[in-house]
Amino acid sequence: MSHQRPGRDGVDVVVIGAGINGLAVARDAASRGLRVVVVERADVGSGTSSTSSRLIHGGLKYLERYDFKLVHESIRERHILFRTAPHLVRDYPMLIPFYAGNSRPGPKIRLGLLAFDIMAGPWGRGLSRGVSPREIARRWPTLSRDGLRGGAIFHDAQVPWAERLCVELLLDSERLGARVLTHTTVTGLIVEGARVLGVRIRDNQTGEQGEIRAGVTVNAAGPWIDRVLDGQVASPRLNGGTKGSHVVVDPFPGAPDTCIFFEAAADQRPIFVFPWAGRYLLGSTDLTYDGDLDEVVASDAEIDYLLSETNRIFPSAGLTRDDVLYSVAGVRPLPYTEGVKDNAEISRGHSVHDHAPAYRGLLTVIGGKLTTHRALGEDVTDAVLRVLGRGRRRCVTRRRPLPGAEVADWKAFARDFVRWSPLTRAQSTRLLDIYGVRARRVLDLAASHPDLAEVVDEETGALAAEVVLAAREEKAVTLGDILLRRTLIGLGPDMGLSAARACAEVAVRHLGWDEERAQAEIAAYEAEVRRRYRPRVLAAQTGKRGEGRFS
Missing domain, CATH: 3.50.50.60 (FAD/NAD(P)-binding domain)
Structure with missing residues (x-):
């Protein structure tokens, strides 16, 4: 060229x-x-990027489509992330149960897992293994036994905070x-x-x-x-992206302590029940979407689908719409493919x-x-x-650690941080999970001013210093940026609405906001979460989902 x-x-x-x-x-x-x-x-x-299933997966599903190139790429990239972002990416074993009548019979899945393990080789996170109905009944006693034929344990990875x-x-x-x-x-x-x-x-x-x-x-x-x-x-x-929706619920009767990856009875789509951040993520859907890309929300039908499938696989769950803390929906940036009958293709x-x-x-x-x-x-x-028109230049990102992982021995750093941190173990662990080695910056800021060591959110134990760090060093501009994508307070059960005022007050004292801006930011944040997430805490205030006023 x-x-x-x-x-x-x-x-x-x-x-x-x-x-x-x-x-x-x-x-x-x-x-x-x-x-x-x-x-x-x-x-x-x-x-x-903030509406995905939060998995760093090796591409097991792509074997079904014989997309070996993508499987290999996914396995390699998963391995690279474990090396360059160990604070954000973690091992995530999951159970795949086999049921009579599934479109993918157990022997076919076991064969696929064997092929995957061979492809993964030294980059694997653990060999897959079959489990009997008896072992499933002992290890996951609340899982439905209706037509259960066994299962397999598969080792993949998760990024809880994408x-x-x-x-x-x-x-x-x-x-x-x-x-x-x-x-x-x-x-x-x-x-x-x-x-x-x-x-x-x-x-x-x-x-x-x-x-x-x-x-x-x-x-x-x-x-x-x-x-x-x-x-x-x-x-x-x-672009021919498909819509994917998830719902977030508290632990429910019979909730598993590992991820369950199973086939939906309604449409044979593989879906998950994920333990995530002390709660559960149920998802996802895969629907053709031609609507407004700026107004993507989980529909009632999608929510009912995910709850119904979870209740089927866990008969004691008894989940209803009232159990949904909030929902998350986004559109996958997939290539436009004319005439496709199955979005999985x-x-x-x-x-x-x-x-x-x-x-x-x-x-x-x-x-x-x-x-x-x-x-x-x-x-x-x-x-x-x-x-x-320039020549090739060597790529360095395959080995370059992300800022939160810039330490010779991440595990040793994490152990030492918890030991010498003045915070509780839960607070220290949370800082490590979110900031990695940059958790030290939070403590430095907290030590620089008395009120920056104050807790601004009782649910997470987050500190006022994190609000300042988000704006000064991580390019957060709005309250939504701070709550949803920096401190992650906004991904708690009430979406951080109870902490919004305290965080805005920190911004007034330390970031130059005035009271008028603080009020506007709180109102804008409430509008954002109401529009995108349908939070239960707002619905509860009016008796109608998706409406309400936070003050």
């Missing part, structure tokens, strides 16, 4: 979107010496020299003739407008990629679409998922270098 020089702003690549994909591109490109700017209209990881994975990619990208502009909207592409030369932008808070010219523009907006192109660039439909891999020769300098990222985000970033950077 023809050589392109950086834009007038000295930028090699501008990335649209700061979800897991866009951040992975920024990190990899910056690590290879490219000058990078990322533009995100909301907050990092605030779209699809939001923090995005935050750490942000931190590392900026350490490497990238600039990440959040709460900044791309209002259009700069198109001159047969070239795309960057983007026009608007600051959401000040209204200030400008442009960023770059040698390459990467459209990494997830399910919104077609919207970025619409009216700007002639292109076939690229749509590829979960990623690709890079070069719009040249009609629009040189424009790349669109299609697909992508949490597990393989790093590989996607590497592939996109390779494509960027080709468009820029």
